[in-house]
Amino acid sequence: MSTQIIQWYPGHIAKAKTQLKSNLDRVDLVIEVRDARIPRSTSHPSLKKWTNNKKHLLVINRKDMICPQALKAWDQWFKSQGQRPWWCNAKTGEGIQQIKNTAIQLGNELNNRRLLRGMRHRAVRALTLGFPNVGKSALINRLVNKKVVQSSRRAGVTRSLRWVRLDQKIDLLDAPGVLPPQLEDQEAALKLAICDDIGQAAYDVELVAKRFLRIFMHEIEQSRITGITPEILQMRYGINLEDTKQSEGIWLKNAAEKHTSGDTLRMAQRLLDDFRKNLIGPISLELP
Ligand SMILES: Nc1nc2c(ncn2[C@@H]2O[C@H](COP(=O)(O)OP(=O)(O)OP(=O)(O)O)[C@@H](O)[C@H]2O)c(=O)[nH]1
Ligand SMILES: [Mg+2]
Incomplete structure (x- = not known):
């Protein structure tokens, strides 16, 4: 990244x-x-x-x-x-x-x-x-x-x-959580943000949610044992990632229309919150 x-x-x-x-x-x-x-x-x-x-x-x-x-x-x-x-x-x-x-x-x-x-x-x-x-x-x-x-x-x-x-x-x-003085690895920083393990940080919620969706698409393609399947987003939000021409932006827009009166920022926040509350399903963002 x-x-x-x-x-x-x-x-x-x-x-x-x-x-x-x-x-x-x-x-x-x-x-x-x-x-x-x-x-x-x-x-x-x-x-x-x-x-x-x-x-x-x-x-x-x-x-x-x-x-x-x-x-x-x-x-x-x-x-x-x-x-x-x-x-x-x-x-x-x-x-x-x-x-x-x-x-x-x-x-x-x-x-x-x-x-x-x-x-x-x-x-x-x-x-x-x-x-x-x-x-x-x-x-x-x-x-x-x-x-x-x-x-x-x-x-x-x-x-x-x-x-x-x-x-x-x-x-x-x-002790309070400690972060390294520099988060040079933005890929890791992104995952910390998705999991809310970053503390006081500034990031664009919509962008982070889109990257999260991109991880979904990538894992579906790879079919590894992360717990990410084509069905889990469909089940919770009624919108299939595979039907959105593989575009995380389109997924977010469609989901926002369905759930948050078209407000993509609120939808992005909801998606991340749901993941953090373990409501989407067990999901690994990293494998060995
Ligand atoms: N589902 C789940 N939730 C957990 C688990 N462990 C902790 N939590 C929840 O995660 C949240 C954060 O837990 P804390 O104990 O405050 O985490 P901390 O590492 O002390 O956080 P800081 O003090 O902010 O660095 C709380 O809402 C906990 O209930 C777990 O194993 N599973
Ligand atoms: Mg603590």
Whole structure:
């Protein structure tokens, strides 16, 4: 993609990153949270540097938003790279117990090492790290089984760092979503915008919706296991993408005529909102 369609303003995220860096030294375990719909685009380039010398737990959240076949493909891919992904749905709590057990086990290992070095046993400090809106706060609430931190649909909800205690064993640090200082890869930025994982950003909603439709057309052509089929848009909006001469503009216009009194901007917003609320169906925007 050549044109710059997403512009974002670091604002509070830049500030959060400074806070984050000063807290990183005190953290033993980093719980990295990614979005199952875009595991590649929600991988932070600085994470390796930040997690150096620390235990690392890779959590892929929103497992309910992709199809089982895509999940399996990613799972195998991560394992082939020597990484163990932990899949969960932080909204319902599915997969949380395993993550909790693993975090506690990693904590015990750390404490055993401390004891061997003549140091005192203490609660392990874990930090949830990831892009905006991937579900870090929801995960913390599920881990402690209580609504202790704010979690909601908007990106950029968590504004400051906050410690939360889990079972006397782990201190969890909830942090605001962090984005790389530059989003040079506009393809990734576009997917972050579609999934609403970008936080404070400026983009043309209609343009982003059209690119989203273009991904649909591309995937239908490729017939990969993304969950995207010719029927899903037809089923929800009554307009088939294949009947619109393969033009995302025509689809949007026809759908707007049918649903939003011809207002294509409102239709574009609705399409993106529906996807973000998981109303269109499980859809992967990336495969390994
Ligand atoms: N369907 C689904 N929704 C989820 C899942 N996890 C979180 N959510 C929802 O996603 C939204 C964002 O969750 P948050 O926990 O606020 O995300 P966050 O990463 O803390 O976001 P910031 O603090 O803004 O960076 C909330 O409305 C959650 O209910 C999941 O696994 N599946
Ligand atoms: Mg949060």
